[in-house]
Amino acid sequence: xxxxxxxxxxxxxxxxxxxxxxxxxxxxxxxxxxxxxxxxxxxxxxxxxxxxxxxxxxxxxxxxxxxxxxxxxxxxxxxxxxxxxxxxxxxxxxxxxxxxxxxxxxxxxxxxxxxxxxxxxxxxxxxxxxxxxxxxxxxxxxxxxxxxxxxxxxxxxxxxxxxxxxxxxxxxxxxxxxxxxxxxxxxxxxxxxxxxxxxxxxxxxxxxxxxxxxxxxxxxxxxxxxxxxxxxxxxxxxxxxxxxxxxxxxxxxxxxxxxxxxxxxxxxxxxxxxxxxxxxxxxxxxxxxxxxxxxxxxxxxxxxxxxxxxxxxxxxxxxxxxxxxxxxxxxxxxxxxxxxxxxxxxxxxxxxxxxxxxxxxxxxxxxxxxxx
Ligand SMILES: *Cc1c(COP(=O)(O)O)cnc(C)c1O
Numbered sequence: 001x002x003x004x005x006x007x008x009x010x011x012x013x014x015x016x017x018x019x020x021x022x023x024x025x026x027x028x029x030x031x032x033x034x035x036x037x038x039x040x041x042x043x044x045x046x047x048x049x050x051x052x053x054x055x056x057x058x059x060x061x062x063x064x065x066x067x068x069x070x071x072x073x074x075x076x077x078x079x080x081x082x083x084x085x086x087x088x089x090x091x092x093x094x095x096x097x098x099x100x101x102x103x104x105x106x107x108x109x110x111x112x113x114x115x116x117x118x119x120x121x122x123x124x125x126x127x128x129x130x131x132x133x134x135x136x137x138x139x140x141x142x143x144x145x146x147x148x149x150x151x152x153x154x155x156x157x158x159x160x161x162x163x164x165x166x167x168x169x170x171x172x173x174x175x176x177x178x179x180x181x182x183x184x185x186x187x188x189x190x191x192x193x194x195x196x197x198x199x200x201x202x203x204x205x206x207x208x209x210x211x212x213x214x215x216x217x218x219x220x221x222x223x224x225x226x227x228x229x230x231x232x233x234x235x236x237x238x239x240x241x242x243x244x245x246x247x248x249x250x251x252x253x254x255x256x257x258x259x260x261x262x263x264x265x266x267x268x269x270x271x272x273x274x275x276x277x278x279x280x281x282x283x284x285x286x287x288x289x290x291x292x293x294x295x296x297x298x299x300x301x302x303x304x305x306x307x308x309x310x311x312x313x314x315x316x317x318x319x320x321x322x323x324x325x326x327x328x329x330x331x332x333x334x335x336x337x338x339x340x341x342x343x344x345x346x347x348x349x350x351x352x353x354x355x356x357x358x359x360x361x362x363x364x365x366x367x368x369x370x371x372x
Pocket of ligand 1: 035080195196197212214216222290
């Protein structure tokens with residue numbers, strides 16, 4: 001038998017989550033953000049599953065977008081960081097990708113490069129995230145130059161929210177950020193894109209022509225957001241393995257590297273075949289929930305490269321071979337993340353190549369695959 005760690009990916013649930021996302025703005029358009037290998041879920045399989053529902057996808061780079069083309073899908077793909085070299089423009093043009101334009105270098109490339117057909121451009125404005133985009137004061141000038149550029153087919157105005165998942169009190173509110181977008185770039189029929197998952201789930205004012213949800217498609221609510229929409233999301237990934245050894249530890253005995261766990265009483269410990277080299281966070285605190293044979297127990301001791309240990313004292317019927325869920329329906333990725341000082345995005349994108357992905361879908365993915 002193979003090493004039992006697997007990531008089960010339920011493609012029907014990703015479609016369900018996409019339907020929830022789209023239903024929030026029935027008149028707007030919803031782009032499926034599938035950067036970073038669809039947040040670790042497998043970009044080819046995810047895009048094929050969403051092919052008939054999603055009007056467009058978004059990735060971080062042209063390299064990631066090309067994987068979608070190789071899967072045989074002809075959807076527009078928005079490049080969220082735009083291009084990094086002028087030579088990418090001809091591929092963007094030929095492939096029908098959409099590019100973010102966030103700096104002077106990219107505008108100039110678009111002005112001097114010869115391309116076969118004009119490109120759709122998303123002009124990114126920095127309204128307070130201070131990461132990517134034209135400063136508010138330079139946005140009008142950038143907009144005018146793009147308007148006059150024959151290489152530009154159309155312009156969508158875009159910005160990214162810094163605090164959409166922060167709840168009530170923040171220094172920079174969603175409203176503040178939106179108010180900073182210069183009026184002049186917002187044409188009467190113009191297109192505007194503001195919302196990521198948190199913006200879409202929690203801020204009506206952020207729901208505009210194009211939404212850009214990522215994490216919610218994979219069934220995870222951004223940080224601690226909890227509302228009528230987020231409660232309908234279904235986790236798409238289940239990280240699973242099995243118990244491969246059990247033992248009794250006498251009171252005072254230690255478990256794992258550095259003896260972080262010292263048994264306060266006689267304790268039965270199960271060893272699970274999953275570790276940080278599979279993507280389980282090494283930072284996971286003592287007591288992080290783990291689901292073993294239908295019950296929640298706690299992590300004990302440090303996570304090692306290929307294994308971790310759990311306290312199974314209270315579930316005596318559990319033995320070698322018992323199924324373990326590291327995250328999924330019974331232990332949310334958000335719980336493991338908050339117990340490890342990180343976020344579910346980080347957990348999903350950290351699942352490594354040696355973890356086999358198993359896809360579940362009511363319409364067989366194989367049928368959608370094109371002959372190679
Ligand atoms: C990643 C990303 C998104 C999606 O964010 P989520 O929080 O995963 O919904 C949207 N817009 C931009 C610009 C991004 O980089």
